[in-house]
Amino acid sequence: MSDTDMVPRSRLNEEIAKRKELEADLGALRGNLAAAEAKAAEAETVRAALAKATAEFETYKVGVDAGITDPEGLELARYYYDKVPTGEGDDAKPAFGDWMAKLKTDATARPKGLGAYFADQPAATTATPAAAPVAPPKAPQAAPPRSAAPLPPAATGANPAPAPSPTAAGWTRESIAQMDPATWAANRADLIKAASAGLVSKLGGA
Numbered sequence: 232m233s234d235t236d237m238v239p240r241s242r243l244n245e246e247i248a249k250r251k252e253l254e255a256d257l258g259a260l261r262g263n264l265a266a267a268e269a270k271a272a273e274a275e276t277v278r279a280a281l282a283k284a285t286a287e288f289e290t291y292k293v294g295v296d297a298g299i300t301d302p303e304g305l306e307l308a309r310y311y312y313d314k315v316p317t318g319e320g321d322d323a324k325p326a327f328g329d330w331m332a333k334l335k336t337d338a339t340a341r342p343k344g345l346g347a348y349f350a351d352q353p354a355a356t357t358a359t360p361a362a363a364p365v366a367p368p369k370a371p372q373a374a375p376p377r378s379a380a381p382l383p384p385a386a387t388g389a390n391p392a393p394a395p396s397p398t399a400a401g402w403t404r405e406s407i408a409q410m411d412p413a414t415w416a417a418n419r420a421d422l423i424k425a426a427s428a429g430l431v432s433k434l435g436g437a
Contacts, residue, residue: 293328297335304348311342
């Protein structure tokens with residue numbers, strides 16, 4: 232190989248530097264592409280969530296306009312709407328709002344399980360149990376009559392004999408005869424009453 236066919240080293244270094252620069256740019260572009268793809272996927276997720284939230288809001292709004300506010304009723308309405316066949320021309324499937332508007336004005340067009348959720352349906356009432364009969368108040372009972380105070384015994388004209396002294400029954404003629412003057416004087420009145428009532432007995436017999 233002649234010296235004219237050889238690439239100068241300086242040029243070779245330039246080419247190598249350009250190649251490295253291009254490889255670095257390509258790596259950066261690949262990184263940017265990956266980030267863009269991730270953002271695009273994230274954006275798609277956000278877009279799908281937004282579409283779902285919008286659909287739910289539209290369902291709620293249409294349901295409220297039609298008289299349905301119960302979340303279960305709204306979900307059931309969407310279920311029945313999704314079962315409406317898709318047609319063409321006059322038989323084309325109406326929009327959800329138009330379909331609900333028709334159900335609002337035409338009760339006969341409502342699906343059997345959905346009719347109870349419309350506001351124009353009477354609310355279910357719970358039967359109130361009959362009140363237990365109230366017994367009439369008892370009449371106040373009359374107080375028993377008070378017993379009359381015992382009447383005093385009728386006067387007989389004669390005073391009853393006084394009760395003997397507790398010790399009179401133990402006196403005998405012999406014990407009275409043996410009393411000293413002081414004992415006789417202290418019991419004189421009782422002894423006279425006992426003798427009058429026949430309570431003084433003679434020891435050993437009458």
